[in-house]
Amino acid sequence: MEYARIVDVSLCHEYYNGSSCGFKVVPSAETAEILKKEEALCRIYDGKVRLMAPATSFAQEVTLLFYVKASIAEVWNVTNFDGIAHDEFPVAIVSCDGGVRFEGRSKDSLPELQRMFGVVFALELHLTPKQPLMGTVKVPTKKLRWCYCVSGIYAERDLQINDSLKVDDPVQFDCVEKSSRMSLYVSRTEIPIVSGSPPRFQLLDSATSKVLMKCLPNASAKSIAKACLDDGSSAIVAECFINP
Numbered sequence: 001m002e003y004a005r006i007v008d009v010s011l012c013h014e015y016y017n018g019s020s021c022g023f024k025v026v027p028s029a030e031t032a033e034i035l036k037k038e039e040a041l042c043r044i045y046d047g048k049v050r051l052m053a054p055a056t057s058f059a060q061e062v063t064l065l066f067y068v069k070a071s072i073a074e075v076w077n078v079t080n081f082d083g084i085a086h087d088e089f090p091v092a093i094v095s096c097d098g099g100v101r102f103e104g105r106s107k108d109s110l111p112e113l114q115r116m117f118g119v120v121f122a123l124e125l126h127l128t129p130k131q132p133l134m135g136t137v138k139v140p141t142k143k144l145r146w147c148y149c150v151s152g153i154y155a156e157r158d159l160q161i162n163d164s165l166k167v168d169d170p171v172q173f174d175c176v177e178k179s180s181r182m183s184l185y186v187s188r189t190e191i192p193i194v195s196g197s198p199p200r201f202q203l204l205d206s207a208t209s210k211v212l213m214k215c216l217p218n219a220s221a222k223s224i225a226k227a228c229l230d231d232g233s234s235a236i237v238a239e240c241f242i243n244p
Contacts, residue, residue: 003041006058007051007125008134009094011068014141015078015221017196020047022071025123028112031064049123058127066123067116068092075120078193078221080140089113092137095126100135143190146219147227147237148173150203151182152244158206161185161216165200176230186227186237193221193238203242213244 011025012018025044027035035042038057043050049066070076081090081102088104102121107113110122120139127133148161156178163170171191177184203213219238227237 001039001054003052003054005050006040006053006127006132007049007064008132009049009123009125010136011047011049011123011139012136013075013079013139015075015139015193015195017194018138021075023047023120024069024071025049026067026069026116028065028067031066034062034064049125059129061129062127064125064127066125067112067119068121068123069116069118070120074221077224078142078195079120080142081121090121091124092121092139093124093126094133094135094137096128096131096133098126100137102140141192141194142221143192144219144221144224144238145189145227145235146173146187146191147225147239148185148201148203148216149182149239149241150185151242154203154212154242154244155183156180159183159185159212160204160206160209161187162202162204162211163200164202171201174230176227184227186229186235191219193219203244213242216240216242 011020011023013021038053040051040053040057084090084104089107089110090102091105092102094100113119125133161173172188173185175183176186197218199215199218201216202211203216204211217240219240223239225237225239226234228234
């Protein structure tokens, strides 16, 4: 019997620079039955879902549901599903006509979730007869305001954080706290957190524009805190400590 590839979908995470970060994909019970009935071969490895099936299979439109688990605990801290309501569960939908998108789904509509552990999101594949389904699901990384905590000899100096990546529209930082022990510089906007990305910020002396540190380390999702801003409000930030 001759088989043809009908599904080739990859999963990746923005935080890990496009790596799958060890996602484990498990078909729902109903999907497993459909695959068996259609005599489809399902190959799941390294964040990829590939289906091979005979030419006579999947003669009608069908929806397949998979659950995606995290093998790295850190995934929970670096994934951005802020657009999904608290009482909903994120579902990545892949279709031939609509591409790839995330939407929230009522948890009651996914009863198997109650019996599963470590599921980050669900993967829903909409199959159309005679049309191979291909695409890449990019799991969004968390965006936070960055906070550089400067101690040591530069703590009391007037400093500037320079954005070397976006010269025309740079990220701006404000000094929200200054003492002889430590000064805090918080970005005005949220910045994506990506593991292994090249450094983009420099530490400058405000008065002379002299570069004091050419490459500031990037903030990490492992160090999250609440910072008080100069207007009296507070914000959740990703901290990065500097002691030249």
